[in-house]
Amino acid sequence: MVDLRETAAGMAAALAEGRVTSVQLTEAHLDRIAAVDGDVHAFLHVDRDGALAQAAASDERRAAGGAASTLDGVPIAVKDVMATRGLPTTCGSRILEGWVPPYDATVVERLRAAGLPILGKTNMDEFAMGSSTEHSAYGATHNPWDLDRIPGGSGGGSAAAVAAFEAPLAIGTDTGGSIRQPGAVTGTVGVKPTYGGVSRYGLVALANSLDQAGPVTRTVLDAALLHEIIGGHDPRDSTSIQQPVPSLVDAAREGATGDLRGVRIGVVRELGGEGYQDGVLARFRESVDVMVAAGAEVVEVSCPSFVHALAAYYLILPAEASSNLAKFDAMRYGLRVLPEGDPSPSAEEVMRATRDAGFGDEVKRRIILGTYALSSGYYDAYYGQAQKVRTLITRDFDAAFEHADVLVSPTAPTTAFRLGEKLDDPLAMYLNDLATIPANLAGVPGISVPNGLAGEDGLPSGLQVLAPALADDRVYRVGAAVEALLEKEWGGPLLDKAPSLEGASR
């Protein structure tokens, strides 16, 4: 009997003890997807046959006594920004509609080697530009807590899939908060590892110096188990960190005892207050109280340059993105559109027509902004300055980590807003990433852990925990402690309070 609400660690234990097979587990999740994904729209592509074949192979391995990893046989969903050999990879864009990569991203290769059946590809804002998945060319994902609301973004599909029990695990990518913010607004766990901690090979780049793939799960321990599988040095990514991943599973287990004695927690003064919803701030203060009760020492730290993080980010990101997206030129792969009324168009004209037809509004906005920021005469004033601010933000982190082992803040300033509410107001949309962006600019790791429901709307909020670069184990320890202590108060996981989604609501 398959319990879809079981944790991935629990499913792995059931597989190891022979209480369930991977085929049963995978089939149950595929059935759940068939039942509820019409409402949630977390998936852009479901690979039923492939997943079941991988599950059968996993069962054979386990029967022969040779599990490939702890999570061998536990199914997973992969964000559509990761190249998957033989499976469509669109990045939520028309320009890549129908593209089937001839190779696997390193993360995907490691998932396959570890025996995790891949259920399918999850929805996202086009090329990961957005905080709501509404910028997907294939339609928005709906938040399982309230189908009229956004699931966060850009990785709203991965977070919603996990929150709706369509998958026990998922892969996300986080450039400015795209793992953590969806985690916060869907009541799930998301981790952005230290920059370079997980290979970017085969991840379709948005902004190379900011992008980082990581786990999207329902519990902190599940995230640690997955992180240990996908993390570690990859010679095919020259920015990959050449040292072993710290023991994250041990850190999560240590944290789960709920003991935070000796841990110094820094509350970042600049990440709270104005612009933050009351209910989100109330849950945040409670989380801090819980950590204090568990023995943590709390200090307030100031990171004055964080107020400029959003501006720096919206110069650096478009600059890198406009260069990266230049490869979509209608020549080697992806869409090719011929301009109307020209019997013999030039390559450049085909390129222009294709990029107009293939890119959505947000992608066009950012390409143009990036082209502007990089253009001669403005480069020093915008891109150059943004890179200096990046230095200041890193220095703020360094100073703060002299007084605290980890820093905490609300993950997102608000709970999930209504679909359509900010779609054509780019600046309002960008503000969702206020608290998550500094970590990307400095390359430090961060986690979002569910920390309750906001009083005014009954929707989930998240606690963000940040640690120094390479100290990913700290976010797992503190995240697991907060999770354990809060679940004790609630009498179970936060997702127990979410609607069950029977699939007939629409």
Place this chain on the structure above:
Amino acid sequence: MPDTPATITRDEVAHLANLARIDLSDAELDHLAPQLSVILESVAAINEVASADVPPTSHPLPLTNVFRDDVVTPCLTAEEALSGAPESEQQRFSVPRILGEEA
């Protein structure tokens, strides 16, 4: 360094779209130009933040060039590399004419 106007005109957007090889329609220009001005205004303040002595950061972690041994490793076959091409011919990408009519 020129003064950095915190707005961007419709003509400038058209010029930038041209540089970025995107055919924007008139309706798109009308829609995007004011939005880009709003975004630009909000990021323009960054000019005054960092003094000249602050070094720029291009990358979050200090890294130097990474090399691997020069050995042959498996790679894509020509068929695989061409599998996503809009058009191919004789194991090559087939592209529209590169030169102008008058060339």
